[in-house]
Amino acid sequence: MKQLGSLLSDKGQTHILQGFDELSAERKLSFLSEIESIDWDTVALWRHPEDLSGKGKIEPIEGLSLKDIETRREEYFALGADAIRKGKVACVLLAGGQGTRLGSDAPKGTYDIGLSHPVYIFEMQISNLLQSCKACGAYVPLFIMTSEKNDPGTQAFLREHDYFGYPKEYIRFFKQEMAPSVDFMGKLLLEERGKLALSPNGNGGWYSSLKRAKADEDFPDIEWYNVYGVDNVLQRSADPVFVGATIVSGKMSGAKVVRKTQPQEKVGVLCLENGKPSVIEYYELTEEMANMRAADGSLVYSFGVILNYLLSARKLEEIAQERIPVHVVKKKIPHIDERGETVRPETENGYKFETLILDMIRLMGTCLPFEVVRESEFAPIKNKEGIDSVESARALLQRNGIEL
């Protein structure tokens, strides 16, 4: 205990021991194990939230346009469907996030976006996947990433709904890890006395968490992981045409992209950075680059990513030991104050530490941008209202003939 006291004192974090003596023996133990697993190097990054902005030489990347895809659609489909039937393709549904912008404590996938009858986000995800399975004549392994916080809720919900018709034997859940959060002065936040305010450590850790959980051990033939976010209710997963096109390209990864509609659109853009594929956030593109146009008038940096990637299993194994950068992200983080009372901040009050899947793309070495029709494949639900909200997603679903 003395040792711990001096460690926390060195780190300027003794405040987290407030009320320690009054904790139950059990709580003391769990708190000590939380403290032991703190990665202090990561916590120290709070001073450098801007360090990640140093980018290399940015150039446009070649990709497949809608027209390119159309001319070879049958060939791509045949190849992709064959890979799916041979068990070479698995899906990874990223559902470990907290969905703070949506403002619900429940797992995001359990959110009901229906109007006249319930339509859940998970239901949409599975129904989209089932369409691909039907077209190919085979099911794919479906790995669902949850977090320590939302795992029980997610599993219970899907069980109650009979996995929305997806065969249970193809589904595996695995949990991602948690990371501590700090205030703007780098002080660790507590959720309650004897409990750190932990949150999921970002979607970049999906592969190591999947492997640690041995979630894939019953599926030895996987060569490709199709990884995607839970919040795009028009997401087309295990899309055989996308799979086939990526295989034909010989690249180690593929990314579904939509054309940016205007230079200032807030979407990450796929390009080359020092010759390697890289996703550049909208605020990292210079004004000149954002506005740059080709001879035909189209934007040069126009491939907006939609969090739907296909990644080679072999390459993932090869890069498994590489460290992906940790992003220091401003968030609203509920915590207790010095009196032990819970504070639910209205505005951002601290930093969380997250790794992001988009940083894996550079490590993959090569990537094929694969254009999709925005109105048919991109309806993200991030916010309660306005852009990328329940409302905008509903309108898009209805436009695609889905009854709500």
Ligand code: UTP
């Ligand atoms: P977002 O970046 O939208 O984060 O996640 P979020 O936590 O869901 O929402 P906000 O920012 O708090 O409002 C994009 C995708 O990555 C998953 C999410 O579930 C979503 O599918 N994700 C995010 C994880 O699986 N784990 C994480 O730690 C973060």
